[in-house]
Amino acid sequence: MLVTLDFETYFDTKVSLSKLTTMDYVRHEKFKVWGVGIKIDDGPTEWFGEDEAEVAISEIDWRQATVICHNTPFDGYILTRYYRVTPAYYIDTAAMSRGLFPGQSARLKDCAIRCFPDDETMRKGDELIDAKGIYDLDPETEQALGGYCIQDVDLTWALYQQMIDQMPQSEMDIIDLTCRMFCEPKLTVDLDSLIAFRDDQIAASEKAINDAGIDRKILSSNQQFAEYIKTDLGLVPPTKRSPTTGKNIPALGKNDKAFTQMQRMYPEHEPIWAARKAVKSRINETRAQRFIDAAHDDGTISVPLRYYAAHTGRFGGTEKINMQNMPRNSPLRKALYAPKGQLVFVADLSNIEARMLAWLADEDDLLEQFRNGDDIYSNLATKIYGRPINKTDDPTERFVGKTAVLGLGYGMGAAKFQSTLEAGAMGPPMKFTTEEAFDVVNTYRSTYSGVQLLWSKLELKLANTINPSYDEHWHGLRFHRGKIHLPNGMALHYNNLRYEGGQLTYDSRATESTWGGRITENVVQALSRIIVTDSMLRIQQDASLDAQVVLTVHDEIVLISQANNPDATMGKLIAHMCQPPSWAKDIPLDAEGGYDFSYSK
DNA sequence: ATGCATCGCGCG
DNA sequence: AAAGCGCGCGATGCAT
Numbered sequence A: 001m002l003v004t005l006d007f008e009t010y011f012d013t014k015v016s017l018s019k020l021t022t023m024d025y026v027r028h029e030k031f032k033v034w035g036v037g038i039k040i041d042d043g044p045t046e047w048f049g050e051d052e053a054e055v056a057i058s059e060i061d062w063r064q065a066t067v068i069c070h071n072t073p074f075d076g077y078i079l080t081r082y083y084r085v086t087p088a089y090y091i092d093t094a095a096m097s098r099g100l101f102p103g104q105s106a107r108l109k110d111c112a113i114r115c116f117p118d119d120e121t122m123r124k125g126d127e128l129i130d131a132k133g134i135y136d137l138d139p140e141t142e143q144a145l146g147g148y149c150i151q152d153v154d155l156t157w158a159l160y161q162q163m164i165d166q167m168p169q170s171e172m173d174i175i176d177l178t179c180r181m182f183c184e185p186k187l188t189v190d191l192d193s194l195i196a197f198r199d200d201q202i203a204a205s206e207k208a209i210n211d212a213g214i215d216r217k218i219l220s221s222n223q224q225f226a227e228y229i230k231t232d233l234g235l236v237p238p239t240k241r242s243p244t245t246g247k248n249i250p251a252l253g254k255n256d257k258a259f260t261q262m263q264r265m266y267p268e269h270e271p272i273w274a275a276r277k278a279v280k281s282r283i284n285e286t287r288a289q290r291f292i293d294a295a296h297d298d299g300t301i302s303v304p305l306r307y308y309a310a311h312t313g314r315f316g317g318t319e320k321i322n323m324q325n326m327p328r329n330s331p332l333r334k335a336l337y338a339p340k341g342q343l344v345f346v347a348d349l350s351n352i353e354a355r356m357l358a359w360l361a362d363e364d365d366l367l368e369q370f371r372n373g374d375d376i377y378s379n380l381a382t383k384i385y386g387r388p389i390n391k392t393d394d395p396t397e398r399f400v401g402k403t404a405v406l407g408l409g410y411g412m413g414a415a416k417f418q419s420t421l422e423a424g425a426m427g428p429p430m431k432f433t434t435e436e437a438f439d440v441v442n443t444y445r446s447t448y449s450g451v452q453l454l455w456s457k458l459e460l461k462l463a464n465t466i467n468p469s470y471d472e473h474w475h476g477l478r479f480h481r482g483k484i485h486l487p488n489g490m491a492l493h494y495n496n497l498r499y500e501g502g503q504l505t506y507d508s509r510a511t512e513s514t515w516g517g518r519i520t521e522n523v524v525q526a527l528s529r530i531i532v533t534d535s536m537l538r539i540q541q542d543a544s545l546d547a548q549v550v551l552t553v554h555d556e557i558v559l560i561s562q563a564n565n566p567d568a569t570m571g572k573l574i575a576h577m578c579q580p581p582s583w584a585k586d587i588p589l590d591a592e593g594g595y596d597f598s599y600s601k
Numbered sequence B: 001a002t003g004c005a006t007c008g009c010g011c012g
Numbered sequence C: 001a002a003a004g005c006g007c008g009c010g011a012t013g014c015a016t
Helices: A022-026 A053-058 A072-082 A093-100 A108-115 A139-164 A169-183 A191-212 A216-220 A222-231 A257-265 A267-280 A283-294 A352-360 A364-371 A376-385 A395-408 A414-423 A434-447 A449-464 A516-541 A566-578
Strands: A002-009 A033-040 A045-049 A066-069 A089-092 A239-241 A248-250 A342-349 A471-474 A477-480 A483-485 A491-493 A495-500 A503-507 A511-514 A548-552 A556-562 A591-596
Touching: A002 A072, A002 A139, A022 A072, A022 A283, A033 A053, A033 A139, A045 A053, A045 A139, A066 A072, A066 A139, A072 A089, A072 A169, A089 A093, A089 A169, A093 A108, A093 A139, A093 A169, A108 A139, A169 A516, A169 A548, A191 A216, A191 A267, A191 A283, A216 A222, A216 A267, A222 A248, A257 A267, A342 A516, A342 A566, A352 A364, A352 A449, A352 A516, A364 A376, A376 A395, A376 A434, A395 A414, A395 A434, A414 A434, A434 A449, A449 A471, A449 A477, A449 A495, A449 A503, A449 A516, A483 A516, A491 A516, A511 A516, A516 A548, A516 A556, A516 A566, A556 A566, A566 A591
Parallel strands: A002 A066, A066 A089
Antiparallel strands: A002 A033, A033 A045, A239 A248, A342 A556, A342 A591, A471 A477, A477 A483, A483 A491, A495 A503, A503 A511, A548 A556
């Protein structure tokens, strides 16, 4: 049974979805369901007002129901957390839109215009219903609201019918799973440790500011802090060229080399440097607070993930919470744990993008190294240094190999390679001369000549699609009409593809230009994402695992399963993740992972 | 007050 | 001619 529905709920200037997270909004004391529009299968849409909504919801057999909404994490959250009913399957037309039209607005209004450009009846009502801030609706307002709600439900249904044929079942299952992570939370939070962490952060930052004796405002502002360094300390504040605007801006970031150097040169100002750091690291405090606020009374926490946030299909964060970029050894991670009797399992696909790149580039030698379980970072470093490099004896040289493998495969140049090494993002900061950096880049490109060839191949094939009759199948991909169709039925979109000033150009939110290295990265990322989501579904659907996937972080899958016999569970996970797809049977995959009471690796 | 662009920084 | 790529959030500073 298909249940298309749309809740209309109280909102005012402060209590609204634009001001609050979904969690805070639905649990707000003023939250109230004004009514709900419900359509069962292709029957008529009915409006149920405030007094009828609960009965209408309770009369549906949710164990048999597939719910369809526009932005289902919201309506689904009301169903599961407010009405305590759980649909069998979640469909979200906003998510479908993001999948089919990456980078374009997924608002109901915009979806309608895009899907039905010539049908003026398929429009979201835009006359203003002034229900804002009216807690108890008068009959006329309620009737008007009900009318618009019915229109929205009908529109959602029409969008569903329009888009469903273009959506592969696997992606519908991923949308269902994404909604489930949010609407049926399984992870729990340790509030005490979060509160302790937050309060520690606040105390530490207050102490640092007091010790320095400078106003917080000055410390936190780049411009004001630069001025302070100049006039009060009598030093020259470091500057740099903005990578986006080209303007000269203060280089006072935590990782700005000139600034860290200045800190080393003037240790007598240590309290000031410490205070600057403390002020700038308030994110820990606010993040802890976000988690505390998001926690439900029963201890669970919803995982907000945005389906198809990136045009490559990768997920993103949302609801002011980004669980995909939590610092690795942060108390934030440790505060997320499994319910009693269960464990958190974390597994990731080792070097998935490097493997995918090697597979696409037909780099047989590299593929063989992966098959043999070789340390590819050390192997490349061996070529770079001209002597045997291994993980234990030459960690520094290996980092050079790692930086090379991760960046040079997508066209990174010598200057950028040099500065990346100098910043020391992946290991100890290293000094390379321009010539040395050039040497490494050349070594990489000649060692993996297939990669360099791949850049130009992909650029040429994509550029060829400017010609509408061009249609080529290659490596499970199809190049046609500004799109690179992926083997799972989705596609990379390069809208309005053209040459502008000699640059391959397309429209996303802004006008973008692209080139071989960038296209290669897009394809590699999109294909790697399919490997991960395919195994996510296998894991979720393997009844013997009794697992609930609760989070994914690009190459990593996080799930909760029973605590008994965890090694057997882990073994099955790894097996699921190492299964190559039908379109790349010869790609060597590897996965590793572990389990614990909490989400800590 | 609120929105937008920009930067910094965390993750992959 | 030359270019690692992909995200979201917090904070600042400026525009409205």
